[in-house]
Amino acid sequence: MQNDKVKCGLTEIKEGKYIDDIPIDAYVWFEENWEHDEYEHKHTRYQLTYVAEGYQYFHIEKKIYLVPQNHIIWIPTGKEHRTTSEAKMVHLMVVLFNSVPDDDFYKNVHVSLAPSVLKEMLLYTAKWNKLLVEDKEQQLFLKAMLHSLPNFCEENNGLQIPVPTDSRLIPICNYINTNYRYSFDSDDLATKAKMSVRTLQRIFKHETGITLQKYVQLIRILKSIELIDSQQYTLSEIAYQVGYQSLSAFTSSYSSIMKTKPKLKKDILKK
Incomplete structure (x- = not known):
C-alpha cells in the first residue's frame, strides 16, 4: 500500500520528490x-x-x-x-x-x-x-x-548568509556562528584557518562576497532577530547578548542590515 504524503497540495512520492497533478x-x-x-x-x-x-x-x-x-x-x-x-x-x-x-x-x-x-x-x-x-x-x-x-x-x-565552498573556511564560519557575542581577532582567526591574515581575508571575500567583519555583523544581526522573536529580552539585553557594547551601536548596525530600527513585538519588562 502506498503511503504518499500531501504537502502544500503536492503529492510526495519519495523524500523530496513530488507529483504535481493540481x-x-x-x-x-x-x-x-x-x-x-x-x-x-x-x-x-x-x-x-x-x-x-x-x-x-x-x-x-x-x-x-x-x-x-x-x-x-x-x-x-x-x-x-x-x-x-x-x-x-x-x-x-x-x-x-x-x-x-x-x-x-x-x-x-x-x-x-x-x-x-x-x-x-x-x-x-x-x-x-x-x-x-x-x-x-x-x-x-x-x-x-x-x-x-x-x-x-x-x-x-x-x-543572505553566504556559505563558502573552501573547506578551510568552514571552521572559521562555525567558530563565528558560535562565538558571535565576543570580539574577534584577525590573527586568531587566521591561525585557526592555518593561513596568514591577508590570505584569509582575500579568500573569504572571494568565496563569500563579503569581508570577515561584515560576516560577523550579519551573524550578530540575524541572531538578534531570533532573540527579538523569543520575546524574552529587552533591546538592550539583546544588544549585549549579540556582542554590542551599547544599544545605539546595535541599533545602527541592525538598521544598516534590515533597513529599519529594531522593534520588540510587545513591551518587555526588565526582570
Missing part, C-alpha cells in the same frame, strides 16, 4: 504553526512564501536566506531547498505558481519586506486557502499579484 495554474496554501521537513526538496512550481509569524531560514544552493516576520521569499522552479527555524511558532502563507511572466526577476531567489499593499493582497488570498479547483477571481487576483511582484520587492541582500 489542475489550476496558481493556488494558496496557508498553515499556522508550520512544520516542514528539513531535508532538501524541490518541485516544478514557482514559490512565493510570506512569513506571517516567526521567522524561517531557507537553505538554497550555497546560501542561507533569513526570512523574518512580514517578509517574503521568491523561489524559482526546480530550486532544491530546505527550511529550518528555532522560532516557537511559524505561520507561513505559500502561493504556488505553475507559470510566470517571461522576466529575469522570476528566475532568481528574492527576499524582501512585504510592503503594506502586498501584505494586504496576501492576506486577502486566505479566502482561497487550499482551494485546488478553478475559481475565476482567484486566478485573476493571483495573476495580478504575480505580475506586480517585481515592483513590490525591494530586495534585502543583507538577509
